[in-house]
Amino acid sequence: MLFRSARRAQAMAALVEQAGLSSDQEKATQAIYDQMNTDLKNTLQDFVEKAQKNGKADRRDVMALGADVLEVMVATDDALRQQIPSDALEALDPEVTDPFAFVSGEVVKPLADLKDMDFE
Numbered sequence: 667m668l669f670r671s672a673r674r675a676q677a678m679a680a681l682v683e684q685a686g687l688s689s690d691q692e693k694a695t696q697a698i699y700d701q702m703n704t705d706l707k708n709t710l711q712d713f714v715e716k717a718q719k720n721g722k723a724d725r726r727d728v729m730a731l732g733a734d735v736l737e738v739m740v741a742t743d744d745a746l747r748q749q750i751p752s753d754a755l756e757a758l759d760p761e762v763t764d765p766f767a768f769v770s771g772e773v774v775k776p777l778a779d780l781k782d783m784d785f786e
Contacts, residue, residue, distance in 0.1 A: 674699070677767040684762050685754045694749050699768040702742040706773045709734045714776045717783060739765045 678699075682692050713731045717723035742765045747755060750763075761767065 671771050674768050674770060677762065681758070681762045684758050685750055687750070691749060695746065698742060698745045698749060699765070702738060702765060702768065703770045703773050705738045706735065706769065707776070709738060710773060710776045714779050717780055723780070723783065
């Protein structure tokens with residue numbers, strides 16, 4: 667399981683409180699965000715490995731990365747919508763369900779390996 671940041675803990679606490687999640691719902695929601703972080707980390711690692719192998723990351727590579735990241739985030743949002751009843755979801759502050767608030771710091775660490783790489 668990936669490291670859970672303080673920001674993620676705060677976001678989860680707010681979500682649990684505002685949505686009135688049961689313990690089982692909280693665990694299921696945690697699992698959704700754990701899967702999101704695993705998928706994001708794998709996506710970023712693949713991007714970094716490809717960029718390092720090629721010695722560059724061109725515009726198309728970066729756009730494809732963006733599409734892959736958005737696909738993970740949309741899938742996460744869909745899973746959350748299946749977990750939390752729609753009436754409860756509609757009553758929440760939008761930032762409480764923002765999947766970006768649940769991204770672990772561990773996810774973006776692979777990008778540090780590209781700090782000296784030139785991008786188009």
